[in-house]
Amino acid sequence: MSAMTVPNLAIGSDHHLMPVIGFGTAASPPPEPLLLKQTVLDAIKLGYRHFDTSPRYLTEEPLGEALAEAVSLGLVGSRSELFVTSKLWCADAHGGLVVPAIQRSLKNLKLDYLDLYLIHWPVSSKPGKYKFPIEEDDFLPMDYEAVWSEMEECKRLGLAKCIGVSNFSCKKLQHILSIATIPPSVNQVEISPVWQQKKLKELCKSKGIVLTAYSVLGSRGAFWGTPKIMESDVLKEIADAKGKTVAQVSMRWAYQEGVSMVVKSFTKERLEENLKIFDWSLTEEEMQRISTEIAQCRIVGGEVYISKKGPIKSLEEMWDASLSLRVLASFHLLPRHQLVLLTAYQPTNEMYVRTSSDACKMGRNRM
Template sequence: MDTNPCKIPELTLTSGGLKMPVLGFGTASDPPVQPETAKRAVLEAIGLGYRHFDTAALYFTEEPLGEAIAEALGLGLIGSREELFITSKLWCSDAHDKLVLSALQRTLKNLKLEYLDLYLIHWPVGSKAGIYEYPIKKEDFVPMDYKSVWAAMEECQRLGLTKAIGVSNFSCQKLSQVLSTATIPPSVNQVEVNPVWQQKKLIEFCKGNGILVISYAALGAFGTFYGTNRVMESEVLKEIAKARGKTVPQVCLRWAYEQGIGVLVKSFNKERMKQNLGIFNWELTKEEREKIGEIPQSRACLGHDYTSVHGPFKTIEELWDGEL
């Protein structure tokens, strides 16, 4: 383990001034990794200075993450649970008002934690209760009652089981629906953001409503079933990286950091984990930012798996409300 872990800057969430490390370590993997591999990667990440960890019921990494946290405490890599920022997510089949609390309690049991820092609705669509699967069968999709599900999320926060609540993969329009009835507004919207899908409109909308955007697929999720190599193979990004003596991932992550958003990175390779931390002691020039701003835009995570003729969203246009 490294003796001098990196100190990662923090962003402040609207919920009680909660501090969140700007760079988080993602634990989703396609195909899924062995639990021991995930646990070892988290321990290495903690040793390097990562303090923000992102999981979900869907990822099947809650248990190894919990084991890694317990081991890190035992080894003295961290002094207390409070040094960490832990996020998990509500799956579609639990996105029913009467199931939200029990789903969070199950997540906490998996993690062996008393509370989360952030709990997110994973997708803006529900599926039949009790049928836990991915991909979801097309006939099992059901509309989500945003009002009652969000009220149940608020109750989880009031009970102290999570310090903040938010959403993931919500368009401006769907966020507006949640905001229209919310007593506690969402603190976060976790969505795809990278130099080839910059989400300027959504980020502006979120900032205007006190919602922090967190980026997933920050490097294009290359190698996953939904990912793209357009980020890693971008000539613009490669030229900037070469000129600055950086890697393409470092350029992407620095760009995201300069947007004022949180960003998740996922690598189970220790050397790349370390490289991904090397983004805080330099900045892009105005010219470099402008070049990145001119990159042709296209979404990688289209979300076809969440559309169905039987469900609330028949097409990806409906899922994203035209934000394509």
Template structure:
């Protein structure tokens, strides 16, 4: 199942995420995990320069082709992201070229600006020294992203963790509008205002951490521990995770799931042949809202964002 972006690029509605904090923690098993995901039927994979998973995703794609699990790379939808230290006009193209080398690919399907922040050029690290945070030149960075499309190195471009206001800044000068805004979204952080804005502008919303990412740097257990979700899962004979993922899916967005557990990887695919009732949707919509990832790492008294409110433009 796919959804078309504003540049008509079809995006599979369920993606497999490869971020695990600390980054590189599962390096020894990452390639086999991704290969197993391909065997199960996942065709959309999400990585980033700072996840330290690009190389292993590339190796898994090569093995999948050799083993005949896929006939061509074109069967896959591959996303990666530009890290903050490369979010400068003259560093975007070299960063994408390095990503493609890591992945052993000729092109990406989607390339995203990871955060609306630049840091001084240097090694890819997270967290980074706050004194290295600088203001992003949205116009020039986006022009460099557009050049990547024109060169055929990525089919589409987008952003991640952008507010409505920051999307407006990009849209005000863009020749190629963002195809995607990848953001935190779950039953406890439903993003209605942002989804309405993106829908109006033809921008697809992709949901990361739909299960709360408990245990990660930015995680919360409020999603999986929610009594409303638990009761619906019990009544439907589904897992709590499946209810959470189905709810996000039914909002018309792309869902990025991340589990390296083989049983849960299979379970997360089983969300398509059933649906939530109008009463169940209503109950979920009443859940109190709280963002799990306020992005405190980007807040600095001497930097471009001095408060959480400035970073998210009052949207949390």
């Protein structure tokens, strides 16, 4: 079978081409390196060219090995055919630490440059401390101007083709825009039929910023996931009428909304299914049903980034009041002392994992 072709979106002032579907590597617990490498190779054979990682996901090294192998095997003609995204972690979100952080990611990935580098969360923590959840006393105010200035330096140095943010609300994104010389190309956030982010979409469209959705399928199986998408009666009815899966309808909806997306599966059949959304479309009526008939509920609250001792003290402050009572009722809020240390990593990539089935049931905080 020949590889399928995934459409691109042009991002940034340089109009760098980003495939609208990316393969995400965030998982709970993190995937076994050999499994991840084989899945990435399978994904490339199917047509995936966009790969999303972060130091937090513990996947940079195996992803880099898989991409290097794909080039050496001739699965792609060269590195330039691939689009790789990584992210700046909270402990490195400080003036003087951003460039060293991207250089570590590049070393882990065995790359000379990233196609896209994102600030992972609008949160800073004490430099050199990489435990997760972040300890209450370790949260610090983010110096947006210093951090964004160094993100711009990453682009000027050729370490990143494009730069952007992740998990930024309208207010926080507008603040970055007010200080930026090089505006963010992308904002990667939770978007799905059950959390449509209409206000944020309008802002990003007006500013030429591409939105990338995570959890567009609900991230079932991850501790931050939800069955709300796959069990949606509206999506099921549309899927049945079109002879498609609920996952395909959800992804097609995002595509028609002008949103790129990062999805994940370690099953070859699912990987292939997720690419089969470009030779059909949803009608205006079906898009309207999704827009108006599905109750809205934020899934990824980011509770572990909130602390009474830190600069962000509530969910309302994290998301700048873009919450509803329905959303608040859906969160599993826990005292911080009850949160389990799920993972920790060192910037040398000497990583280890501690997790349990109980830990995976305890929160909705994307890694």
